Amino acid sequence: xxxxxxxxxxxxxxxxxxxxxxxxxxxxxxxxxxxxxxxxxxxxxxxxxxxxxxxxxxxxxxxxxxxxxxxxxxxxxxxxxxxxxxxxxxxxxxxxxxxxxxxxxxxxxxxxxxxxxxxxxxxxxxxxxxxxxxxxxxxxxxxxxxxxxxxxxxxxxxxxxxxxxxxxxxxxxxxxxxxxxxxxxxxxxxxxxxxxxxxxxxxxxxxxxxxxxxxxxxxxxxxxxxxxxxxxxxxxxxxxxxxxxxxxxxxxxxxxxxxxxxxxxxxxxxxxxxxxxxxxxxxxxxxxxxxxxxxxxxxxxxxxxxxxxxxxxxxxxxxxxxxxxxxxxxxxxxxxxxxxxxxxxxxxxxxxxxxxxxxxxxxxxxxxxxxxxxxxxxxxxxxxxxxxxxxxxxxxxxxxxxxxxxxxxxxxxxxxxxxxxxxxxxxxxxx
Amino acid sequence: xxxxxxxxxxxxxxxxxxxxxxxxxxxxxxxxxxxxxxxxxxxxxxxxxxxxxxxxxxxxxxxxxxxxxxxxxxxxxxxxxxxxxxxxxxxxxxxxxxxxxxxxxxxxxxxxxxxxxxxxxxxxxxxxxxxxxxxxxxxxxxxxxxxxxxxxxxxxxxxxxxxxxxxxxxxxxxxxxxxxxxxxxxxxxxxxxxxxxxxxxxxxxxxxxxxxxxxxxxxxxxxxxxxxxxxxxxxxxxxxxxxxxxxxxxxxxxxxxxxxxxxxxxxxxxxxxxxxxxxxxxxxxxxxxxxxxxxxxxxxxxxxxxxxxxxxxxxxxxxxxxxxxxxxxxxxxxxxxxxxxxxxxxxxxxxxxxxxxxxxxxxxxxxxxxxxxxxxxxxxxxxxxxxxxxxxxxxxxxxxxxxxxxxxxxxxxxxxxxxxxxxxxxxxxxxxxxxxxxxxxxxxxxxxxxxxxxxxxx
Ligand SMILES: Cc1cc2nc3c(=O)[nH]c(=O)nc-3n(C[C@H](O)[C@H](O)[C@H](O)COP(=O)(O)OP(=O)(O)OC[C@H]3O[C@@H](n4cnc5c(N)ncnc54)[C@H](O)[C@@H]3O)c2cc1C
Ligand code: SF4
Ligand code: SF4
Numbered sequence: 001x002x003x004x005x006x007x008x009x010x011x012x013x014x015x016x017x018x019x020x021x022x023x024x025x026x027x028x029x030x031x032x033x034x035x036x037x038x039x040x041x042x043x044x045x046x047x048x049x050x051x052x053x054x055x056x057x058x059x060x061x062x063x064x065x066x067x068x069x070x071x072x073x074x075x076x077x078x079x080x081x082x083x084x085x086x087x088x089x090x091x092x093x094x095x096x097x098x099x100x101x102x103x104x105x106x107x108x109x110x111x112x113x114x115x116x117x118x119x120x121x122x123x124x125x126x127x128x129x130x131x132x133x134x135x136x137x138x139x140x141x142x143x144x145x146x147x148x149x150x151x152x153x154x155x156x157x158x159x160x161x162x163x164x165x166x167x168x169x170x171x172x173x174x175x176x177x178x179x180x181x182x183x184x185x186x187x188x189x190x191x192x193x194x195x196x197x198x199x200x201x202x203x204x205x206x207x208x209x210x211x212x213x214x215x216x217x218x219x220x221x222x223x224x225x226x227x228x229x230x231x232x233x234x235x236x237x238x239x240x241x242x243x244x245x246x247x248x249x250x251x252x253x254x255x256x257x258x259x260x261x262x263x264x265x266x267x268x269x270x271x272x273x274x275x276x277x278x279x280x281x282x283x284x285x286x287x288x289x290x291x292x293x294x295x296x297x298x299x300x301x302x303x304x305x306x307x308x309x310x311x312x313x314x315x316x317x318x319x320x321x322x323x324x325x326x327x328x329x330x331x332x333x334x335x336x337x338x339x340x341x342x343x344x345x346x347x348x349x350x351x352x353x354x355x356x357x358x359x360x361x362x363x364x365x366x367x368x369x370x371x372x373x374x375x376x377x378x379x380x381x382x383x384x385x386x387x388x389x390x391x392x393x394x395x396x397x398x399x400x401x402x403x404x405x406x407x408x409x410x411x412x413x414x415x416x417x418x419x420x421x422x423x424x425x426x427x428x429x430x431x
Numbered sequence: 432x433x434x435x436x437x438x439x440x441x442x443x444x445x446x447x448x449x450x451x452x453x454x455x456x457x458x459x460x461x462x463x464x465x466x467x468x469x470x471x472x473x474x475x476x477x478x479x480x481x482x483x484x485x486x487x488x489x490x491x492x493x494x495x496x497x498x499x500x501x502x503x504x505x506x507x508x509x510x511x512x513x514x515x516x517x518x519x520x521x522x523x524x525x526x527x528x529x530x531x532x533x534x535x536x537x538x539x540x541x542x543x544x545x546x547x548x549x550x551x552x553x554x555x556x557x558x559x560x561x562x563x564x565x566x567x568x569x570x571x572x573x574x575x576x577x578x579x580x581x582x583x584x585x586x587x588x589x590x591x592x593x594x595x596x597x598x599x600x601x602x603x604x605x606x607x608x609x610x611x612x613x614x615x616x617x618x619x620x621x622x623x624x625x626x627x628x629x630x631x632x633x634x635x636x637x638x639x640x641x642x643x644x645x646x647x648x649x650x651x652x653x654x655x656x657x658x659x660x661x662x663x664x665x666x667x668x669x670x671x672x673x674x675x676x677x678x679x680x681x682x683x684x685x686x687x688x689x690x691x692x693x694x695x696x697x698x699x700x701x702x703x704x705x706x707x708x709x710x711x712x713x714x715x716x717x718x719x720x721x722x723x724x725x726x727x728x729x730x731x732x733x734x735x736x737x738x739x740x741x742x743x744x745x746x747x748x749x750x751x752x753x754x755x756x757x758x759x760x761x762x763x764x765x766x767x768x769x770x771x772x773x774x775x776x777x778x779x780x781x782x783x784x785x786x787x788x789x790x791x792x793x794x795x796x797x798x799x800x801x802x803x804x805x806x807x808x809x810x811x812x813x814x815x816x817x818x819x820x821x822x823x824x825x826x827x828x829x830x831x832x833x834x835x836x837x838x839x840x841x842x843x844x845x846x847x848x849x850x851x852x853x854x855x856x857x858x859x860x861x862x863x864x865x866x867x868x869x870x871x872x873x874x875x876x877x878x879x880x881x882x883x884x885x886x887x888x889x
Contacts, residue, residue, distance in 0.1 A: 019764040019816065023461050025502045029545070029566035038474070038521045039453070040501070046456035049466070053455055064452035083757035084766075 007062055007102040011055035014094060018055070020086045021048045027078035027088075032361040032379045033071055041068045044078035044088045051095055066099045071372060073365030073379075074233055075328035089333075093232060100235025109367065113231040113239035120225045120246075123194075124169065160373070161411035163404055166201045171222040173201075177208070181217025186305065189256040190220045191270065193227060193263040195400035203262050203400065206427035207298055213430045214306055221250050227269040233366050237277070244274050245284055252287040258305065259291055262298045262423050264330035264399045265366070271295035272333075297330060298423050299398055303339040322350035322425070323392035325383065325406065326359040327399035336398070343426040344396050350425070355390035357382070364405035377409070384409040387417060394418045396425050434491055438473050438516075441483040446522070448472040457517045460501040460508040461564075462851050463767050463815060469496065469510040469517040476522045478539070478597075478636045485634060486603025488516055494880050497630045499541060499572030502564045504768055505849030507576070507629045511884040518634065520571050527637070529554055534642045535594055535611055540571025540635045544578075557645035559586035562845070563756065571635045577627035579845035581752075584803030585675040585711075586643075588845065589626065595639035596622040601876040611639055624871075629847055630882040632875055649677070649711035650721040651745040654733040655702035659683070662704035663778045665731035666802050669708075670775070672727055674720050679803030680707040680752050683782060686797040689758040690751055698751065699735065704782075706733075706802060707752050709745075755799040756810075763795065763812040767824060771835040772806040772844030784834045785809045792827040794820075806844035832858070848886045856887065 027044040028034055040046040047069055053059040072092060079088040105113075170177075170192050181187045188211060196204045204220075211218040225246040231239035251259070261267045271292050278288030302308050324344055330336045337359075345352045363369065363379025383406060387395050395410075395417060397403050407419045438447045448454060449471055458466035470493070475481040488495050494515045498508040510517060520541035528537040531554055538547060544565040551558045561580035562568055568578065574596070579588040595609025608621035625635060656662040666679060682690070682705045691698040698705070706728070710720040721738070728736050739745035760766045773781045782798060785807075789796040800807035809831065813824050832842055832855045842852050842859050857865050868887035873879070879889045 015816075016764070019814075020761075022463075022760055022766055023459050023501075024564070025461060025500050025567045026564075028500060029543070038519075038524075039448075040456040041453050049456055049459060050452060059451060059455060061450075061452060064450060068452055083760050085757070085761040 003102055004057070004060060004062060007098065008055050008057050010098045010101075011051060011095065014051065014091055015055060017087055017091050018048055018052050020084050021045060022084045023049075024083060026081055026083055030077040030081045032073060032075060032077065032363060033375060035382075036375055036378045042071050044082070044086070047072065048086070048088070048091065051091065062099060062103060066096075066103060069095055069099070070368075071375070073328070073361055073363065073368050075361040075365060076332040077328065077361060080332040096233065096235035097237045098235075100237075105234065105236055109234050110236065110239075113234070113236050114242075120223050124171070124198075159412065161408045163199050163407060165199060168201075169198045170201050170204045170220065171197055174220060174222070176222045177218065177220040179208075179212060179218045182215030185215040185217065186257040187217035187219070187255065188258045188260045188301070189251060189254055190218050191224065191227070191259055191261045191266055192220060193261060193266040193400065195404070196262055197224070200400045200403060200421065203421040203423055206421065206423040207260070207262050209427045209430060210298075210302065210423060214308070216306070217256075219254055219256060221254065224250060227266040229265050229269045229273070230366050232269075232273065232277075240273075241277060241281060244278060244288065245281070248274070248278070248284050248287050248291065251291055257294065258296050258301060259294045260296055260298055260301050262398075262400070262421060264297055264327050264334055264336070265401060267295050267297045268329050268333045297334055297336055297398070299330070299339040299343060300334070300336055302426065303342055319349050320351070320393040321353050321391050322347075322394040322396060323353050323355045323387060323390045324358060324396045324422070325355070325362060325387070325402060327397055327402045328361050330398045331359055340396065340398050340422040343422050347425050347429050349428070350394065353390050353392055355386045355392065355395075357386050360386075362402045362405045362409075364401045366401060369405060376405070377412075380405050380409040381413075384413055384415070388413075388415055392417065394420055394425075396420055396422045398422050433470055433493075434487060435471060437487055438471065438484065441487065442473055442475050442480045446474040446476065448474070457498065457501070457519070458510065460498075460503050460506060462504050462506040462509065462849065463765060464506045464509055464851060467510045467515070468513055469515045470513060472517045472519060474519045474522050478523065481518070481520075481523065481634065481636055482599050482603045482605060484516075484518055484603075485599045485601070488518075488880060489602050489878065492878055492880065494883055495634075496882055497571075497575075497634045499569030499575075500543070500564075500567045502568050503572060503576055503629075503847055503849065504770070505629075505843070505847040505851040507847055507849040507882065507885055509850065511882060520569060523636070524569075526550055529556070529642070530611070531556065533611060534644075536640050536642055537611075538570050538638055538640065540569060540574075540638065542570045544568045544570060544573055551642055552645065555645065556642040558592065558640065558642055560589045560592060570638055570640070574626055574635055574638060575629050576847045577845070579801070579804075579806065581678045581680060581801065583801060583806070583845075584679055585677045590623070592641045593622050593626060593638060594641050596625050596635055597637040598625055598633040598635045600633055601878065601880055605636070606633065609639060627847070629849060629885050631872060631886055632881065634881075646677070646711035646713075648714040648717045649709055649745075650717050650739065651707070651709040651748045652721065652725065652728075652736060652738040653708070653748050653751070654706045654728040654737075655699050655735045656704045656706075656732065657702065657734050658732070659704045659782045660779045661732040662706055662802070663776070665706065665728050665733060666775060666778070668727035668731050669724055670803075672723050674710065674723055676708050676720075676724065676803060677711045678707070678709045679801070681705070681778070681798075681800055681802035681807070682707070682752070682755055683798040685795070686755050686759065686799045689762060689797055690754045693758040693761070694751075694754050696747065696751060702734070707748055752799075755797075759797045759799075759810045759812060763814055765813050765815040765821075767811040767813065767828070768846070769809045769811065769828065769831060770806070770843045770846035771809065771831055771840060772804070773835060773838045773840030775803070775805045777838045777840065778802060778805060778807070780838060781805075781807060781835070781840070784838075785831065788827050788830050788834070791830075792823040794823060794827055796827075801844075804844070805840070850885055853884075853886060853888060
């Protein structure tokens with residue numbers, strides 16, 4: 001009971017943010033989870049009501065509130081649409097952190113965050129050790145973008161199709177990558193993120209190709225940890241801060257103009273959350289703020305900083321159709337939507353078509369897809385249906401998490417559609 | 432004992448929400464009122480299940496609050512007591528028919544207004560009622576509140592599009608009224624009785640709605656005035672010239688400034704009133720009407736007129752109007768969105784009264800709304816947690832309603848009575864009116880189970 005009182009007291013610090021919700025219900029029209037379940041506790045209005053009730057001790061079942069809070073993709077659609085300007089993402093993240101403190105972290109997640117993501121060496125070792133077995137356990141699918149069935153792991157991951165791991169990760173291949181800038185060109189630090197380093201190495205390679213093409217200097221330090229968002233989204237602020245500290249220690253020693261990522265969640269985390277959380281960590285606060293200011297997404301970097309003229313060279317025979325999926329963090333948090341479209345259209349091999357509901361979440365939501373696969377799959381199916389309806393044979397995304405989710409759904413449906421990162425599509429246009 | 436198991440037998444286990452966490456999310460709506468947690472929430476997926484649920488409530492004497500999206504602003508879906516069963520219609524969301532030959536559609540009550548309007552426009556037809564909440568509100572909720580919107584002046588409100596209804600009485604038996612025909616006098620106009628009934632007379636399970644051909648062209652413009660009276664004269668002038676704009680919106684000085692603070696689109700901060708006008712119809716007619724409107728605006732002393740030349744400029748005009756509510760809502764923690772409505776000619780007097788009341792009770796009030804039909808939304812910006820301030824808000828609302836009624840106006844143009852305005856009902860009407868309403872309610876709902884404390888409480 002005492003614990004509950006403390007939990008309530010912690011939550012009531014969010015009251016000024018919670019009270020802004022005018023219960024207008026507008027969030028119902030955009031929430032991907034609500035669209036599937038039509039349940040008020042799944043939409044921001046319901047979650048906020050429950051948090052207010054927990055803060056004022058009107059409900060004494062914090063576990064039930066937490067379960068409902070966890071049914072959320074943190075996609076930011078509600079925050080984006082909210083007429084009242086409620087900072088739902090801030091509230092949900094903070095509430096997850098508070099409830100993790102009082103109710104404990106999920107032990108599996110805790111193991112992953114503390115032992116693996118915080119510790120790049122352990123993470124890399126585990127992956128290297130697992131790679132030879134991949135061929136044994138995974139059955140490659142011929143159609144979809146390099147996904148594989150994992151028959152032996154069905155009990156753990158359901159019927160999910162996982163991406164096939166590359167032979168070598170970026171840091172294995174390059175160690176500390178350091179390409180000097182051409183005179184007058186900017187220097188960037190490329191933050192590959194976990195997926196860009198270990199899974200979608202093609203995306204990182206494409207970015208490197210782009211940087212080199214435009215004479216941009218690029219550094220990729222070899223021992224970066226995760227940006228920390230998976231931990232924070234699960235309420236593990238401590239794990240998050242450990243990763244932040246590890247990365248900031250490495251990055252602050254390097255001289256660069258921009259820190260570029262090809263993952264909108266990483267960009268947002270470095271740009272917004274590192275400075276915010278580091279403000280409670282005296283020795284990191286100034287450095288994190290400085291780094292945060294330089295964070296930029298690859299699409300925005302190419303179009304807004306390099307001011308690349310992307311008019312496609314006219315080609316008479318466009319071979320196939322391509323469409324674009326707006327990743328939530330890219331569109332709703334960073335406000336980036338025209339730049340990736342411009343870059344995709346720059347590739348004259350493709351004919352660009354918009355799909356319906358391009359700005360609707362794919363249903364991944366980070367670890368949401370692991371903990372709530374049923375809903376995640378339903379939301380993903382809707383995305384898949386829209387892609388297929390568009391007639392596109394390739395779908396471009398700006399975020400590796402979306403790529404994984406969409407690949408999975410396309411593979412499950414046996415569709416002949418490729419999933420690529422915008423950077424890959426654009427890099428193809430460069431000699 | 433609640434017959435939870437029996438409800439589950441009717442609608443399936445997943446559609447009965449019994450945990451306190453789930454129930455607490457059906458305790459409120461968009462009105463600024465205290466929540467009341469219901470005993471159970473039931474979400475039928477078919478009309479048959481809906482009837483079964485009502486019959487079971489009747490059998491056990493359980494009060495029922497039927498709920499669409501819970502966006503009403505008068506407390507119509509706040510449960511009457513902790514014994515109440517909330518019946519959600521949100522899973523009854525199928526568009527059953529859109530008939531292009533006979534210009535009607537048949538829908539279930541939980542269909543979302545904007546989705547319906549979108550599906551209709553795909554068939555190149557038009558369903559005009561467009562409440563500000565249309566992206567979420569349901570057709571059932573629109574009918575039960577007789578929702579209006581921006582297009583009310585020319586196209587009317589929800590009631591003008593209801594051709595027929597099917598609804599359940601309190602025992603769970605089906606009642607049918609109206610038809611798919613334009614004309615129908617078979618029996619009482621029970622559909623008319625259900626309009627604006629706020630869940631007190633029956634539960635709508637199916638609606639036949641009128642559709643019309645869409646206008647072929649439209650033109651939008653704005654005008655600013657240094658005096659509210661001049662804006663009102665311009666509105667009167669436009670109507671006297673026999674032009675019915677499809678939208679004729681108003682923003683006061685406070686609202687103009689708050690929108691400008693937020694979006695910086697260059698609105699004139701010293702303007703006392705701004706009108707946002709759109710005329711639609713046949714292209715030639717639109718040009719004529721727009722010219723007449725412009726002439727009236729000039730004649731009545733508009734200090735600036737802006738006519739949109741293309742779709743983009745038109746969109747800009749409506750963007751300013753769309754931003755009104757968000758701009759106000761973001762200012763303070765709580766927004767009390769009122770709905771007092773007066774005859775058109777009384778708009779200046781009403782704005783005067785609102786400003787006096789705001790000054791007297793030291794409150795921040797921004798007013799916008801539908802100038803064409805006198806339906807204003809004075810919005811009181813406050814902090815509900817501040818007891819002292821909120822009691823001033825309550826006194827201000829009391830006075831606002833008194834003044835509205837003195838001007839020959841009405842308590843609510845479109846937001847409904849619910850519990851929020853029930854206490855003033857008799858003041859505007861008469862004792863016999865509320866008594867008559869109660870008699871009707873008792874006759875059709877002998878156990879008094881349908882939203883018992885709402886409107887004329889039984
Ligand atoms: C931001 C905002 C803007 C708004 N703008 C407007 C506007 O411009 N014009 C306007 O008119 N209103 C407006 N409203 C008010 C509100 O959206 C409308 O009253 C709307 O019609 C309510 O629809 P709902 O589905 O949310 O109904 P609910 O709020 O769920 O229910 C409303 C009432 O209808 C009853 N009801 C619901 N379904 C049924 C049914 N099937 N059978 C019988 N009774 C039923 C309920 O018991 C309740 O009394 C606005 C509200 C908000 C929050
Ligand atoms: S849109 Fe914003 S204010 Fe409205 S209910 Fe959702 S969170 Fe609350
Ligand atoms: S963040 Fe996304 S999933 Fe979560 S409540 Fe908001 S809209 Fe729904």
